[in-house]
Amino acid sequence: MAFSAAAALASSVTFTTTAGFTFATFGSIAVKFALGAALNALMPKPDIGGNRGYQVNSKGAALDHQIVYGKVRVGGAILYDEATGTKNDYLHRIIAVAGHQIQSFDRIYINDAYVDVSNIDANGNVSSVTLSDGTSSDRYDGKLRIKFHLGASNQAADTNLVSESDGLWTSAHRLRGIAYMYVRIKFDADVYPNGVPTFTATIKGKKVYNPSSGLTVWSDNPALCLRDYLTSNYGLAEDADNIDDTLVNTAVNICNQTNTGAGTTRYTCNGSFTTASSPFDIINNLLTSMGGSLWYAQGKWRMKPAYWTNPVLTLDESDLRSSISLSTRHSRRDNFNIVKGTFRGEESDWQTTDYPQVDSPASIAADNGQESVADINLPFTDNSIEARRLGRIVLERNRQQLTITAAFGLNLMQVQVGDNIRLNNSRFGWTNKEFEVISWDFGLTDGLDLQVNLTLRETAESVFDEVDDGAAYERDNGNLPDAFGGLIVNNLSAQDSGRLQGDGSFVNSVILNWDAADNSFVSHYEVQWKPTSDAAYFSTTATVNSVELSPIVDAIQYTFRVRAISFAGNGGPFATITHTAGGDTTAPARPTGVTADGSFKYVTIGWTNPADLDLSFVEIYENTSNNSAGAYLVGTSSGDNFVRPNLGLDQTFYYFLKSVDYSGNKSGFTAGVSATTTFLDDPDFANGIYSLFTEQGLYAIRDVTSLPASGAFVGEKVFNRTDGRLYQWTGSVWEDVVGGAEDFSDLEGAIAGAQIPDGLIDTLKLANDAVSNAKIAVDAIQGDVIAAGAITETKIGSNAITTSKISAGAITASELAANSVTATQIAANSITASEIAAGAITADEIAANAITAAKITAGAIIADKIAAGTITGDKIGANQITGNNINGQTITGNKIVANTITGGLIAASGIITNSAQINNSVITNAKIDNLAVTTIKIANQAVSNTGADTGVAAVGGYTTVASVSLSTGGGQTIVNVAGEFLFGGVGGEGSSYNGAWRILKGSTVIDSGNLSGEGNLTVPFSGLALTTSGSGTTTITLQCARAGLGDNTVIATATLVTTELKK
Helix, strand or coil: CHHHHHHHHHCCCECCCCCEEECCCCCCCCCCCHHHCCCCCCCCCCCHHHHCCCCCCECCCCCCCEEEECEEEECCEEEEEEEECCCCCEEEEEEEEECCCEEEEEEEEECCEEEEHHHCCCCCECCCEECCCCCEECCCCCCEEEEEECCCCCCCCCHHHHHHCCCCCCCCCCCCCCEEEEEEEECCCCCCCCCCCCEEEEEEEEEEEECCCCEEEECCCHHHHHHHHHHCCCCCCCCHHHECHHHHHHHHHHHHCEECCCCEECCCCCEEEECCCCHHHHHHHHHHCCCCEEEEECCEEEEECCCCCCCCEEECHHHECCCCEEECCCCHHHCCCEEEEEECCHHHCCCCEEEEEEECHHHHHHCCCCCCEEECCCCCCCCHHHHHHHHHHHHHHHHCCCEEEEEECHHHHHCCCCCEEEEEECCCCEEEEEEEEEEEEEEECCCCCEEEEEEEEECCHHHHCCCCCCCCCCCCCCCCCCCCCCCCCEEEEEEEEEEECCCCCEEEEEEEEEECCCCCCEEEEEEEEEECCCCCCEEEEECCCEEEECCCCCCCEEEEEEEEEECCCCECCCEEEEEECCCCCCCCCCCEEEEEEEECCEEEEEEECCCCCCEEEEEEEEECCCCHHHCEEEEEECCCEEEECCCCCCCEEEEEEEEEECCCCECCCCCCEEEECCCCCHHHHHHHHHHHHHCCCCCCEEEECCCCCCCCCCCCEEEECCCCEEEEECCCCEEECCCCCCCCCCCCCCCCHHHCCCCCCCHHHCCCCCCCHHHCCCCCCCHHHCCCCCCCHHHCCCCCCCHHHCCCCCCCHHHCCCCCCCHHHCCCCCCCHHHCCCCCCCHHHCCCCCCCHHHCCCCCCCHHHCCCCCCCHHHCCCCCCCHHHCCCCCCCHHHCCCCCCCHHHCCCCCCCCCHHHCCCCCCCHHHCCCCCCCHHHCCCCCCCEEEEEEEEEEECCCEEEEEEEEEECCCEEEEEEEEEEEEEEECCCCCCEEEEEEEEECCEEEEEEEEEECCCEEEEEEEEEEEEECCEEEEEEEEEEEECCCCCEEEEEEEEEEEEEEC
C-alpha cells in the first residue's frame, strides 16, 4: 500500500534525492510544495479551479465527491429530484454537500436569504429567514422544508421523503457516508418568482484523526487535514505507519499557536475540493494554508509548516568533501518584491476576495525601484490576517536567494529536509550563516567512501517574524449593496396616452411609471400586461423606471405588473395594478363638398375629406327621403368618392356621410344630397356595346370596297370586296394577310393542294412526329441520309449480320465478350510460344505435379527461390552440414538442447577468463564447496568481530532483553544487525495482549513497532546496516514493553546477532 501509493504520486513529481523526494510548484528549486519553495511569479500556480468544490448546485449523470476540511460555505451535487402532488406542486430534492461524514450544518442560504440551522424545527420547517438587508421574512413559512443528514455509517433513509415519494425513494436509499440536505419546496409563483432557488450551506466538514490524542474529531488544523488526505482512500491511501506522526504532532502544535497581537491562530485550513482534482494539486493547495513542505524519506511521509527552528548543526570547512557550487541570485523572471492574491471565508461573505497586498520597500529599492508582483492565491485560507502572514513569508523567502550544493561527511546523515544548519567558511566570509536543508542524498568519493550531498538555501529567523505594517483588510465590495437584495418595485402607476402615426393613424397606449429599485445591481425591469380576463401575459423589458405600452384597446381592463431583475438573474416580487384604457375620444370633422350624380342604374357620390390626420375612412348612408335618421349604411371609402351600384331606373336617393378616425370616433352626418338614376339613350347604347368588345381586344371586320385612307385603325381588319382580300392595319399601312400566307388564323374552310406553292413547306413548317412510316416512299432512305451512330443494336434484326457483312480485322479483343473464346474455338496447334506473353503463365495456370525434375534446369533453384522454413530436417542428407557450412556466432544458447554439452565437449581452459563473465549473485552457498573459503580468500579486516546475546524478561514498560557492545577502531565501520523478538502472554488463558518493541543504537531508536494477538508472536528483523566512524564502543540494545490495558503479563524473548565490517 505504502510503496504503491508513493510510486503513483512520484510519477507526477520530481525526485531530488535517493533519501526522499519533494514537490516543486512555485520555485526554481524543486524542493517544496507551495509557500515552502522559492516562489516564482511566472511559473504555474496552484490550480485552484478544481479545489473550490461546488460553489452552487450542480447536476450531472456522474458527479465527483466533494471533500470539505474546516468550515466553508458550499453548494452540492443534486442527486435526486421528484415532483409529487395532484398538480406536481411539491418538489423533493436531494443535495449532497460532502462525500464523507461531516461535523454539522450551521447555516443554510436560499439565494440571498439565510436561516441558521438552529432556527429550523425538528420537522425541517423554515418559518422565518433573514434577508440580505438584515430584516426577517416569513415568505417561506409553509412553503419550504429542509432536513439534514451528516453522512454517518449507520445513516437511515429520510422518513419524510420515503413516505411522500411515489415509491421512487425507499428505505433502502440511505446514502451512508454522504452528507446531504433534503429539501421540499411547495410551488408558489409569488414565493419563488424565479423558479427553484439555489441552496448552499455553511458546514463544518470532515472529522480528522489526531495521532497525539488518538481521537477523530472536527478540526481546521492544516497538519491534521493534510495527514487525513494522505491516509484517506480518496487521497494517497497511505498506511498510518508510513506517516511520521512525530513531525505531524509538531506541525499541529505550530499551527495551533495564537498570535498575541492579531489574536488569531497561526494557520488554519478551511476549504473544499472534488475528487476529480489531481493529488498533486490538492496536496499543493492544502500546503498553502500553512506555508508548508512535504517530503517522503526513510519510508515515511514527513511535513513541516512555515516556522523558524534553531539550527541542528554547525559546520565548517573540515566537514566538506567537495567544492561548493554556488547560485547567488534568481533570474529577474523568478524575482519579485510584491505579493498579492485571494482568499475566501466568512470575513469576505464567502466570496473569493483579494487580501491586502504585501510589499517590501527595501526589496523594491534593491530592484532599482522596479515593482514585480507575484500572485499567490490561498484557496484554503479564510481570513485576511493569515493570508497576509503567508504572503509575507512568501516574499521574505524569495529574497533569501543564495543556494549552495556540496558534499559533506557522514555526520550529516543525522539531518533531514527542513532542518536548519549554520555554516562557517572563510573564503565566502560566512560566520554562522544559517541555511535550510533543501535536499540530500548519498554519494561516493573517488575513493568509494560514502558522503552526503546537500542542497542548502539561505534562511533567517526574520523571515517568519510577524510584522504589522498597518495595512488593514477592506472588503472589495464592502460599501456596495447586496447583489441579491433591494429588488422591490414601489408606486406603480398607469396613465392613458396615444401616438399619431406617420400615416395619420392614432394608436392608443398606456404609460407605466414606478420608483427605481434601491439596488445598484439592477440590470433591467421585467414588464408584463394582459387583458384582465385573459390567461397569458405579454412581456417586455425596460432599463429605466418608465415604459409606454401599445396598442391598447379602449374600454378594456388590463392588468399590469413590473419587477426588478439583478445582474445575477434574480428577480424581485411583482408590483401589480389594473387599469381600463381610454385614449383618443375626439371625433374627426365632417366631409365637405358632397355631390351625387345619377346614371344608368348607379349613382356616383364625391366629397372632400376633412384635414384630421387620424382619419381612417368615410361611411356612406342612403335614404329615400332627405332624413339622416332613417338612413342606412351602404358602404365605406378611404378615398374621396363612392359608386352606389345595382339601383333601379328613374329612382331618386338621398346620401349622408360620416368621418371615422382610427380610434373609432365618428363625426356627425353631413347634409343630405340627392341623385336620380337615368334611362339608356341610343348613342350611349352603341358606344357601350362597342366598348365592351374593344376593351377585350376584339374588333369587327369591316366590309369595304376600298381601303380607308385615314382614321384611327389600330387593331382593325377590313375585307376589300374589290380584290377579295383580307387586310390588317400594321400601324402605318394596310397589309395583305391572305396573299402572304403568313397567318391563316382568321380563315375558315380547307386549303387545297393547289393553294400551297411548291417548296413552301420546309422543316420549320413540319410539326414534330408529323412524318410517319406511311409518309416515307419505298427506297427513299439511302445511306447518305442515315446519321453516324443512328443504327443501334435495337435497330438490327436477329441474325441480320452475316460473315460477309464483317470487314477483315473489324473484330478486335475489345469486341469479344469475356469467356466467349473457349477451347473449341481454338484450332489445334494454333498457340505457339510466341503467342504467350512474358509472365503470362502464373502458378494458377500450372497443373498440380506438372513440373517434374526433368523440367528443372541444373542450378535453376537458387537461395531466394526457397521459402523460409521450407528445408526441414528430413530434406538434409546425413553428414551434409560440416563446420564450413555454419556462420560464426550462429549457434547461440537457445539452439542447444539441454544437457547436450557434456564435460568432454568443454575445453580444458579459457572458457571463463574474468569475473565479468560471472553474473552477480550467481555463486550461492550451494556453489561453494565445504572448506573452499580459506583465509587468503577473506580480505584484510573484512570481518573484525561479531556479537550475540539473547534474553527473557517479563515486561511492563520498555525493558532491555538483549544487548551487544562492539568496540570499533578508527575509520568507517558498518555494523549489520539481525535477530528476532518472541512475545507471549501469561495470565488470562486465551486472552489477547498488546506488545511493543524497539532497537536502539546507544540511546537512539533506529527501528520500532507494535503488535497484538494471542499466543506466541514473533517479529524477525535483519538487514539493518549501521554506519559508525572513529574509535569507540557501539552498543545495540533490544527492548520490549507491554502496551495497552489488561491483566496479562507479557513475556518477551529477544535474540541479537551483530557483525562488524570495516572499510
